[in-house]
Amino acid sequence: MSSTSPPIVRTVAELRARVGAWRAAGERVGFTPTMGALHEGHLSLVRLAKAKAARAVVSIFVNPTQFAPHEDFAAYPRNEARDAELLASVGCDLIYAPTAAEMYPPGFATTVTVAGVSEPLDGAARPGHFAGVATVVTKLILQCGPDVAVFGEKDYQQLLVIRRLVADLDIPVEILGAPIARASDGVALSSRNAYLTEAERPIAAELHGALAAAVEALRAGRPVAEAEVRAAARLSAAGFARVDYVEVRGAGDLARLGPGPIRPPARVLGAAVLGKTRLIDNLAV
Ligand code: PAF
Secondary structure, eight states: OOOOOOOOEHHHHHHHHHHHHHHTTTEEEEEEEEEOOHHHHHHHHHHHHHHHHHHEEEEEEGGGSSSOTTTTTTOOOOOHHHEEEEEEETTTEEEEOOHHHHSSSSSSSOOOOOOOTTSSTTTHHHOOOOHHHHHHHHHHHOOOOOEEEEEEEEGGGHHHHHHHHHTTTTTOOOOEEEEEOOOTTTOOOOOOGGOOOOOOOOOOOHHHHHHHHHHHHHHTOOHHHHHHHHHHHHHHHHHHHHEEEEEEETTTHHHHSSOOOOSSEEEEEEEEEETTEEEEEEEEO
């Protein structure tokens, strides 16, 4: 790991000064918004940004507006020093870590809501979540002004919401989706995996297992409804306390498919709660 951590700026003015100087020198800028607690999945996003642009900016901001009052905002893991070391190892040029007051000063009154694609699945299970995400991502992209911004496919619905808002608001940035990074047991890498106990870990792997089995069944021509019901039943039997959804949807717009056999491109998406951890995952069909 490199010992020189990237500089950290905390204000929009400092961010714009640094990015403005790079752009004035003709350098492309890649941007990876995160909430910190970085893992290999995040680092793969930064590597992709760095492959597409001379300069890589990473934001670290645990955005309060995308958490419901009963959710884990206070408990969400935070370790800026470790994040900075990890970012140094992948050639990040600048960390933007604004305060909540910088992002939401007194009088802040604007919300970005994206109809359609943000409504089902996590939109239904976590009311208000995507308005929080859409608002903060719009602000972060406008603050940074990158040429390209990278988001993980692990949050597949979030990626589609961001593509929609960037297109609808004519924001001049290319949005890139990056493949899901997985541990050797198949579990999608997530900062929230830190909440899992040792006993829960093999159960968590069942989420990927259940979605993979659904994909296999769909490819064999089994009906959508059957694949969804079987996957959800497998999660309940494995020990998940609550299955928010397992659904097969159109890959581009999350339109409902089925109940019979599907025509790709489709995506199977799942969310379920194990102990105090809510896990999400998805696979291409
Ligand atoms: O995916 C995340 O970590 C967050 O939702 C994001 C995109 C950084 C917005 O807060």
